[in-house]
Amino acid sequence: MRIDECVAQGLLKKMSPDKGMAMNSVRAAEHKLGIAKREMQAKIYENAVISAYTSMFHAARAILYRDGFKERSHYAISVYLKEKYGEKIEKRFVYTLDTLRSERHEIMYGLNEPLEISAEEAKDAILTAADFVEAVKKMI
Known part of the structure; x- marks a missing residue:
């Protein structure tokens, strides 16, 4: 799928650029990252992965x-x-975002065998999320 298809299907909506909303979203990202770190310390790995994704x-x-x-x-x-920043941001960020999106969906809504999230997987998700938040802060 492409950006224009997402717009046509209502999955993305054009609006006026809004740096204030962008900064609010960065603050939300930092807040959720802090929660993920606390969940990791508490060994609540599923929630840590969900918070890292968020x-x-x-x-x-x-x-x-x-x-x-x-x-x-x-x-x-x-x-x-992928389409707009595929050459400008590290590919691991988009890959991890997609992977964690799928895992989050399975953890929250899945009816199959529950996912077993390891400490290592949660740690990797948090580290990648932290790197991504820092990269985005430089872009904004």
């Missing part, structure tokens, strides 16, 4: 706000980043 989601959304887009779909954020 941190990345808010950071990515900051880019969209800055560029004049609003998301209506978590999936569309990855589409936007």
Whole structure:
């Protein structure tokens, strides 16, 4: 899928660029990252992964706000980043955002065998989220 298809399907909506909303989203990303770290310390690995994803989601959304887009779909954020910033941000960020989005969905809504999230996986998610938030702060 492409950005124009996401717009046509209502998954992304054009708006006026809004640096204030972008900065609010960065603050939300930092807040969720702090929660993820506390959940990691408490050995609540599933929640740590969800919070790491949410941190990345808010950071990515900051880019969209800055560029004049609003998301209506978590999936569309990855589409936007791949197409618009594929050569400008590290590929691991988009890959991890997509992977954590799927894991979050499975943890929260899945009816299959529960995912077992290891301490190492939660730690990696948090470290990548922290790196992504810092990269986004430099872009905004």
